Amino acid sequence: MKTFADLFCGGGLGARGAVQAGMSPVVAVDLWEIACQTYKANFPGATVVNDRIEKVDPLKYCLPGDLDLLIASPECTNHSVAKGAAPRDEGSRETALHTVDWIAALQPRWFIIENVKEMKAWGRYSELVDTLRALGYQMREEVINASDYGAPQGRVRLFLIGGLGMPPPIITSPKSTRTRSVRDILDPEGTWPMSPLFVERRAQATQDRARDAINTLGPDAEFLIVYYGSGGKKSWQTLDVPLRTVTTIDRFALVCKRNNRWKMRMLQPTELARAMSLPEHHQFPVGTRRERIKVCGNGVCAVVMQRVVEQLRAEDAKYPRRLSSVAIRAENALPAVA
Secondary structure, three states, rough: OOOOEEEOOOHHHHHHHHHOOEEEEEEEEEEEEHHHHHHHHHOOOOEEOOOOHHHOOHHHHOOOOOOOEEEEEEOOOOHHHHOOOOOOOOOHOHHHHHHHHHHHHHHOEEEEEEEEEEHHOOOHHHHHHHHHHHHHHHEEEEEHHHHOOOOEOEEEEEEEEEOOOOOOOOOOOOOOOOOOOOHHOOOOOOOOOOOEOOOOOHHHHHHHHHHHHHHHHHHOOEEEEEEOOOOOOOEEEEOOEEOOOOOOOEEEEEEEEOOOOEEEEEHHHHHHHHOOOOOOOOOOOOOHHHHHHHHHHOOOOOHHHHHHHHHHHHHHOOOOOOOOOHHHHHHHOOOOOO
């Protein structure tokens, strides 16, 4: 089990995990040019296609039955609770269905479809599962919190895992994993400038959050203010627990006292990359600061993907015979032999 295709590939965060598990990307597809350039910089041996997956012919890059694994992270915003009461874009949610065309064409031994857990409540989720099952795949749903797998971030995601005529294993976290916290991701003190917190130009809501944290934690506290949360003045967290979910927007500010004055700064892309469990050598060579934050927020925690792929590779060794989906369906249709 060596090769994989990567749909909705982003900046290669999930691919980094698969590569750390011993795999090599053959082709990756994403609509966002910044993501594609980031992916190519990190995995120069892969063919990276900047287009919609439904417009790309998968048979141009792989032959049916030759691909070991397909991973996909379809657009999740219109499934997520973060969308709130805003109208949902059904066309965006249906991007998940386009993965079926690739799976049907390439017949990979395994696939991994990652999304927010709220995807299971989507009206067409059962259609997605039934269609994949009809192609000969046995499936398992895993809801995984990245902090249980060694990421310094509380990121809960659904992993729909399928094997062509093979039952996927139960995905387990490493036994020796320690809980990592915000302190594990911070750049050394002094790397980034800080500005005074309690000044007139600062939003009142920001100051209220900070005062609530100080009143709770004490006069020498260090903490994060969490923007765009639903906790009101309680939208803060300590540095001794995993970071809340990294999103595509700039939402975390570090607050601490320096020279007897409260100061703050926003977390930087380097720190958010560590929260996504990326190694230091993963590159972000293009894009503005906000675009690099978006690349992080759109990604899959590398250590989670690594663990899933490692366990699929171990399971794959039990099934040396490769069958096409056509053969699987024919075999399943035969009557049992007495």
